[in-house]
Amino acid sequence: MKRLILAAACAFALAACSNPEEARKAQEAAAAAARAQQEEKAEGVAKQYDMAVASQDWERARIHGGALLDQYKDTDAAARIEPGFAEVQAKGDAARDLRRMQGLWQYNQIPVGSKGSQVSAQIYSKERVDVDGSGAKPVQLVFRDHPEWKRHAYLVLQAGDFRCPQCKVQVSVDGGKPIAMAAWRPKTDEAIAMFITDQKALWTLARKAKVISIEFPVKAGGTRTAVFETGGVDTHRMPTWWQ
Incomplete structure (x- = not known):
């Protein structure tokens, strides 16, 4: 040519x-x-x-x-x-x-003696959140399946604390109307975690939504909201949860 x-x-x-x-x-x-x-x-x-x-x-x-x-x-x-x-x-x-x-999610599988393995899927919030005035930090959402403790869903903070011996969180899906869910804070200082009681419902929302937001009460006063882009979760990495 x-x-x-x-x-x-x-x-x-x-x-x-x-x-x-x-x-x-x-x-x-x-x-x-x-x-x-x-x-x-x-x-x-x-x-x-x-x-x-x-x-x-x-x-x-x-x-x-x-x-x-x-x-x-x-x-x-x-x-x-x-x-x-x-x-x-x-x-x-x-x-x-x-x-x-899909790249926002992390998956882990850890052997638990002879009882099987703990599997988990976790994701960090889209934006950092200031929960106690010390500056904005990531909030983590974790879904965990343990051979003894079974299934749990919980939030983890890097600073501050939840105001939640027993409380409610508000969960919104893709900007929709909030849904109230029961939550509780275990009596331990080992981790700043708050468990959401109906973990199955939260998992269902997370795997079907593109974005979920969770509003939770904090010890410093008031509430804070963490937003998670959950739309890329690989449900098959949580074999007993994916249905």
Whole structure:
């Protein structure tokens, strides 16, 4: 293709010196050759786009489609994909966001003697929260399955404390109306934790929602709210919880 364009350019240069009509034809030939080269490159990108769409790899499809419409916007290939690209782009953005949320979770499996293993899934709050005036710090939400202690869901603070021997927390799902849930603070100084009594209901909300927020009372006075982007949880990492 490069040789074709070079040949057309040379022909144009020679013809321009002697015959205007030949110069025009040579110029058109050079433009057509350049256009053909662009179409060829565009088709190569479009092929990768089509393969990504066929395999539902929406992130890759979004990248190839964007490149096609940006670099080869006046080609036939770009015109072909343009009507449906907005939907593909939206799916690609959603897939990228899901992958980001999946990376927010941490999973652990710890042997507990001969009794089995403790498995847990935990996530930190989207924003740090100041619970006692000492500065904003992460709040952690943990789901744990222990061979002896069974299933629990609880919040963990890095400073301050909960005002909750027995209390209620308010749980909102994707910005919806708050749901009251019973909670309690164990009598221990080993960890600043507050257990949410209906752990099964909280797990159900967490695995179905994109975002949950939990408002809880603190010893310093009033309540605080921690927001968790739970939409990327891998439910199969908690084998007895995932149903």
